[in-house]
Amino acid sequence: MGIRWLDQLENMLAPYPMAYPAVVLAALLLVAWLANFVTKRVLLRGLRSMIERFSGPNHNARQPLRVIARLSNIVPSVVLAAGLSIVPELPPGLVHGLKALCHAWTVLTIAMAVSHALDAFNDFYERRADARNKPIKGYLQVVKIVVFVFAGLSIVAILVGVELLHLVTGLGAATAVFMLIFQDTILSLVASVQISGDGRVRIGDWIEMPSQNADGDVIDIALHTVTVQNWDKTVTTIPTKKLVTESFKNWRGMQEAGGRRIKRSIYLDQHSVRFLDGAGLERLGQIALLDDYLAGKQQELQQWNAQVAQAHPEPVNARRLTNLGTFRAYVELYLRHNPGIHQDMTLLVRQMAPTPQGLPLEIYCFTSSTAWAKYEAIQSDMFDHLLAMLPEFGLHVFQESSDAMLMTARDQRDRQP
Known part of the structure; x- marks a missing residue:
C-alpha cells in the first residue's frame, strides 16, 4: 500500500520537474530528524533515569551519557546514507558524495565517542586512592591522538575514495615530517612515562x-x-x-616526614656578651628550665677550677658561665619542652661566625605540623618568646643604627624651657 501511495504521489507531481525528488528528500530528512529526536529525547532520558535509579544519587552519570549521546548522532547519518539510494533523479555523483559525507561523519562521531569514553575512564580511575600517585591522563591523551589520527586518515580515504591501507602506505614516506611535527608530543610522552614511573x-x-x-x-x-x-x-x-x-x-618529602624545618638566626650584639656574676646566676636560677643545667654546670666548673687553682690561682684562669652560653642552653631546653617542635628530628642551637650585622645564634629544628598557618604560628610564638627573654640574660639584639634615638633626644631638648 505504501508503494502504491508513492506511485500516486509521483504521478501527481509529474507535471512539476524535481518536485517528487524534493518531497522524497524532505521526507528522508524528516525521518532522520525524528530518529535523532527519539534517540536523544526518549531513549537517553530513559537511560539517564535508569542509571540514576540503580547507581544512586552520588553516582556521576554525565560522562557515560556523553558517550551515548555522542554515539546517538550516528543515527541520522545512517538513516540518510541508507535513504539516499531511494531518492529518484539524484545524480550518482551527488549520491556518492553525500554518502561519503555521512560515512565520514559516522567515523568522526565514533572517534569523539571514544574520546569521551576515555575521559569517563580517567574520571573513574581518579576515584581510586592511589590515582594521584600514578596518573594516566597523559597515556589516555596519547590514545586520543592515535584515535583521531586514524579517524582523520579514514575520513580522508572515504572522501577521496581510496582504501585506508593504500593511504597509510603512501604516508610512509612522510614519516620524518610527522616526527618533526609531533616531536613535542613524543618528548612529552617520554617525560610523562618517567614522571609516572618514578x-x-x-x-x-x-x-x-x-x-x-x-x-x-x-x-x-x-x-x-x-x-x-x-x-x-x-x-x-x-x-x-x-x-x-x-x-x-x-x-x-617534608609533608610525608611530618615536620617542617625552621632555620633562622637571632643576631646578637657582641658587646652584650659577658661573664655571669653572683647576682646574674641568682636571677637566672629562678628560671625553672635552667635548674638542672645550672646545677650540673656549676658543679663541673667548681671541679675544674679547683684543679687549676692549685697551679694558677689567678681568677683569669678560672672557667665561668657566660650569659650567651646560658641563653643557648635555655633555648635548647625551651625547644625540647615545646609541643610545637618535632622532638624526633634534628634540633640544634648553634653559634655561627660573627658578621658585621652581629653574632648569629641559629636555631635549627622542625615543627610538629607541616600546615602553613600552623607552622608560621609556631615559629612566630617561639621567636616572640626568645626575643622577649633576651633582656633576662643581659643580651641585646643587634640592630642597624637609625636616627630614632637622636630624634628622641632632640625632642626632649626642644621641650626644655
Whole structure:
C-alpha cells in the first residue's frame, strides 16, 4: 500500500520537474530528524533515569551519557546514507558524495565517542586512592591522538575514495615530517612515562620551580603540561618535559616526614656578651628550665677550677658561665619542652661566625605540623618568646643604627624651657 501511495504521489507531481525528488528528500530528512529526536529525547532520558535509579544519587552519570549521546548522532547519518539510494533523479555523483559525507561523519562521531569514553575512564580511575600517585591522563591523551589520527586518515580515504591501507602506505614516506611535527608530543610522552614511573611529581604535591614562576600545588598532570596553582591563586602551566630536563623542588618529602624545618638566626650584639656574676646566676636560677643545667654546670666548673687553682690561682684562669652560653642552653631546653617542635628530628642551637650585622645564634629544628598557618604560628610564638627573654640574660639584639634615638633626644631638648 505504501508503494502504491508513492506511485500516486509521483504521478501527481509529474507535471512539476524535481518536485517528487524534493518531497522524497524532505521526507528522508524528516525521518532522520525524528530518529535523532527519539534517540536523544526518549531513549537517553530513559537511560539517564535508569542509571540514576540503580547507581544512586552520588553516582556521576554525565560522562557515560556523553558517550551515548555522542554515539546517538550516528543515527541520522545512517538513516540518510541508507535513504539516499531511494531518492529518484539524484545524480550518482551527488549520491556518492553525500554518502561519503555521512560515512565520514559516522567515523568522526565514533572517534569523539571514544574520546569521551576515555575521559569517563580517567574520571573513574581518579576515584581510586592511589590515582594521584600514578596518573594516566597523559597515556589516555596519547590514545586520543592515535584515535583521531586514524579517524582523520579514514575520513580522508572515504572522501577521496581510496582504501585506508593504500593511504597509510603512501604516508610512509612522510614519516620524518610527522616526527618533526609531533616531536613535542613524543618528548612529552617520554617525560610523562618517567614522571609516572618514578613518582617525582604527583597531583597534590607542592612544587617550586622559579624558572617557570611556579610555586604551589599540582592540580593536573596532562600529556603536554603540568598545571600548578600558585599560592596567590594564579595558575602556571609547565611543559611536562621541563620537569625532566630542569630542576625543581618538591616539598612532598617534608609533608610525608611530618615536620617542617625552621632555620633562622637571632643576631646578637657582641658587646652584650659577658661573664655571669653572683647576682646574674641568682636571677637566672629562678628560671625553672635552667635548674638542672645550672646545677650540673656549676658543679663541673667548681671541679675544674679547683684543679687549676692549685697551679694558677689567678681568677683569669678560672672557667665561668657566660650569659650567651646560658641563653643557648635555655633555648635548647625551651625547644625540647615545646609541643610545637618535632622532638624526633634534628634540633640544634648553634653559634655561627660573627658578621658585621652581629653574632648569629641559629636555631635549627622542625615543627610538629607541616600546615602553613600552623607552622608560621609556631615559629612566630617561639621567636616572640626568645626575643622577649633576651633582656633576662643581659643580651641585646643587634640592630642597624637609625636616627630614632637622636630624634628622641632632640625632642626632649626642644621641650626644655
